[in-house]
Amino acid sequence: MFLSNRLWRNSLIVSLVLLVSNQMAIKTLSESKPNQPRDMISGRYTLKYQNVHNELNVLLLPNQQVKIDLLALLKTGSDLRNGVVQAQLPLKKNSLLYQEGACKLAFKFTNKAVVVTETNVEECGFGAFVTAQGTYVKRSNIPKFAEEPARIKP
Known part of the structure; x- marks a missing residue:
């Protein structure tokens, strides 16, 4: 009988310790930066x-907020044309919207890519026939920012 009471008491103590530990873990998870x-x-x-x-x-x-640095390059023969967008934009449901006058660029982030669509690209100040539109593939989790946009070797 004595052994049974001791076993019961130890089981109760272990159960209480596990319950408290569980509650502490749940509280810690719920307090972690929800926004x-x-x-x-x-x-x-x-x-x-x-x-x-x-x-x-x-x-x-x-x-x-999201900082973006976009460089669009078009190489035609020996001619190199470009377009540049640098901005800080609000993130809304994995999307960004850049608007400068009539120029609009929409960015929709997926798992490993971002889809860019344009409206009135001729108003964006890019070189002739230069476009930012398309599906960009993620190459690194670390962006490369510089004072000037990174130049890509065509």
Whole structure:
């Protein structure tokens, strides 16, 4: 009988310790930055096909802000034309919207890429026939920012 009571008491103590540990873990998880999403968008993305060589660098900042640095390059023969966008934009549901006058660029982030669509690209101040539109593939989780946008060798 004595052994049974001791075993019962030890089991109760172990159960209480496990319950308290569980509650502490749940509390810790619930207190961890609920408004800060896991950073799945920061990085360096590229879009390359034929004579188009674009690079997009993205950095998630506090308060749902995102810093972008876009360089769009078009090589035609010995001629090299470009377009540059540098901005800080609010992130809304894995999307960004850049608007400068009539120029609009929409960025939609997926698992390992970002899809860029344009409206009125001729108003963006890019070189003739230069486009930012397309699906950029994530190459690194670490963006490359410099005073001037990174130049890509075509």
